[in-house]
Amino acid sequence: MNVKRTLSLILLMLIVGLGAREANTQTPTATTPCRIGQQAPAIGFWTWAANSQVKVYIVSNDFKAEIPFLLQALENWNGASDATGSGVKFVYAGDTRGSLSCENCLTVMRGPVFDKANRHLTELKAFSARHDQIINYASITIDPKLTNPKAILDAVAHELGHNFGLLDCFTCKKKSTLMNQFKAVNVPNDMAVPTACDIAQVRQAYRELKIRVRPSPPPRNLIDEGEEPVDDDTPIVIPKP
Ligand SMILES: [Zn+2]
Numbered sequence: 001m002n003v004k005r006t007l008s009l010i011l012l013m014l015i016v017g018l019g020a021r022e023a024n025t026q027t028p029t030a031t032t033p034c035r036i037g038q039q040a041p042a043i044g045f046w047t048w049a050a051n052s053q054v055k056v057y058i059v060s061n062d063f064k065a066e067i068p069f070l071l072q073a074l075e076n077w078n079g080a081s082d083a084t085g086s087g088v089k090f091v092y093a094g095d096t097r098g099s100l101s102c103e104n105c106l107t108v109m110r111g112p113v114f115d116k117a118n119r120h121l122t123e124l125k126a127f128s129a130r131h132d133q134i135i136n137y138a139s140i141t142i143d144p145k146l147t148n149p150k151a152i153l154d155a156v157a158h159e160l161g162h163n164f165g166l167l168d169c170f171t172c173k174k175k176s177t178l179m180n181q182f183k184a185v186n187v188p189n190d191m192a193v194p195t196a197c198d199i200a201q202v203r204q205a206y207r208e209l210k211i212r213v214r215p216s217p218p219p220r221n222l223i224d225e226g227e228e229p230v231d232d233d234t235p236i237v238i239p240k241p
Contacts, residue, residue, distance in 0.1 A: 034197035041169035041179035041198070043205040045162055045217050046126040046135050048104070050206055051087035055105050057096035062110035062142075069149040070108055073156035073192060077164070080194045084202035086164060099139045101127065106163075108156070111141040121146040121185060122155045124162045126216075133214045135163055150188035154178075157192040165205030166198065 034040035048054055056074060058067060074090040081089055090106070099107045113123040126138040140159045146152055161178045162168075170181040177198050178191050194202070 034200045037171045039173055039176035039197045040201050041166045041177050043165045043201050044214060045165050045167050047133055047165045047205060047209060048088045048135050048163055052104050054088060054090045055093040056090050057093050057100055057107050059109035060095045066149045066152050069153040070156055073153050073160060076157055076193045077160050080199055083199045086202060086206045101137050103136055105137045107139040109141055110144055112143060113141050114143045114145055122159050124159045128216050131216050133216060138163055145185060148186040151186050153192045154188050161198060164202045166201055
């Protein structure tokens, strides 16, 4: 083996070594971009006003051991508040008997909402005084069919995503977003914390809010999976309970 050949062999080994090291140290988020419909949900849905403190009331008669799981979903989004730039914080305000319409109030309760078509066992209702995407008050209703506490945690984390501007993304890859579809009733999907792509999209939603506020979103069943909603002039007004 001559000197020249030995040198080029060492060089080749160095390049291969470096390449391997680089691949190992890269995080999934650095190699995987947040493509809408693939890893990331589209934005343009309801949003709490930036930096608002949302008072959360729970109809405690409807729940027993599930309450800590409801609070965990709120905490998980509180933990992402700085990263998303929303500044929104949920504060547990106690018990209520029914849906409340106070400013920046969120009620969590039970009620029949099961929809075979999209398998949603939870429902978010939002009210906007100005008929735009900014929520004045909202409620999350959990179907009595949903009993597994871990599945409730995942479902509430998903619904909360809807009030940070995120739409459903049923075409998104598994584990890439909270906004994916649930495969079966009462089977947790182990997705309760906003993902890197969820955070990136909420960040974008709140950046966009500073530039323009969209009209109230159309009812969710009119929105195709993974698609950007078409702006609709018809405001959705949820009547007071
Ligand atoms: Zn959804």
